[in-house]
Amino acid sequence: MAVGWLNSELKKTVPQLKIRLTDFYPNISAFTYLSDSCDNISYEEQPVNAMHVPDDLKGLRTQFLSLHHFKPNDAIKILQSAVNSKSGIAVFEAQERSVPSILAMVFSPLSVLFTTPFIKPFKLGRVLFTYLIPIVPLFVFWDGVVSSLRTYSVKEMKSLVDGLDNKDTFNWKIDKINTKPGVILYLVGTPKTS
Numbered sequence: 001m002a003v004g005w006l007n008s009e010l011k012k013t014v015p016q017l018k019i020r021l022t023d024f025y026p027n028i029s030a031f032t033y034l035s036d037s038c039d040n041i042s043y044e045e046q047p048v049n050a051m052h053v054p055d056d057l058k059g060l061r062t063q064f065l066s067l068h069h070f071k072p073n074d075a076i077k078i079l080q081s082a083v084n085s086k087s088g089i090a091v092f093e094a095q096e097r098s099v100p101s102i103l104a105m106v107f108s109p110l111s112v113l114f115t116t117p118f119i120k121p122f123k124l125g126r127v128l129f130t131y132l133i134p135i136v137p138l139f140v141f142w143d144g145v146v147s148s149l150r151t152y153s154v155k156e157m158k159s160l161v162d163g164l165d166n167k168d169t170f171n172w173k174i175d176k177i178n179t180k181p182g183v184i185l186y187l188v189g190t191p192k193t194s
């Protein structure tokens with residue numbers, strides 16, 4: 001899983017790293033698998049709403065490939081929640097609203113076909129709905145195109161931050177990095193130190 005790889009890379013420079021997985025719809029079996037395979041990963045079994053994160057969950061908040069699922073007012077609530085609790089937030093998107101990004105999604109079904117046998121833990125249903133009844137590749141294609149069309153641009157992310165109360169109490173970095181073969185858009189907010 002990508003979380004496991006990212007965790008091992010981050011631990012090289014931050015050996016004391018602790019990760020707590022949360023979701024509004026927690027996938028307990030996936031969370032358990034990661035927690036069992038990585039001694040520094042734990043998870044919340046109860047749903048966590050990113051717009052109203054409980055006070056006992058401290059630390060840097062991260063969202064990978066998910067901000068585009070939220071309408072602007074809800075995206076602002078997510079960012080405002082981080083500002084209100086003085087918690088850093090880092091948002092990453094691996095697509096953008098552009099022709100090259102949308103065209104890249106044409107190849108996403110092929111990547112599903114090639115990577116499915118290597119996904120752990122093995123599930124018969126995943127194989128069935130990938131190869132015999134190819135619902136998964138079609139869904140991944142559709143989701144990728146829609147995600148590209150809904151992803152906030154750098155300008156739009158800056159506009160979200162401009163709508164926050166007390167935004168000046170944070171340092172904000174909002175930009176994109178061109179990579180091979182795509183792009184990473186990011187929004188990082190960290191509390192200012194006095």
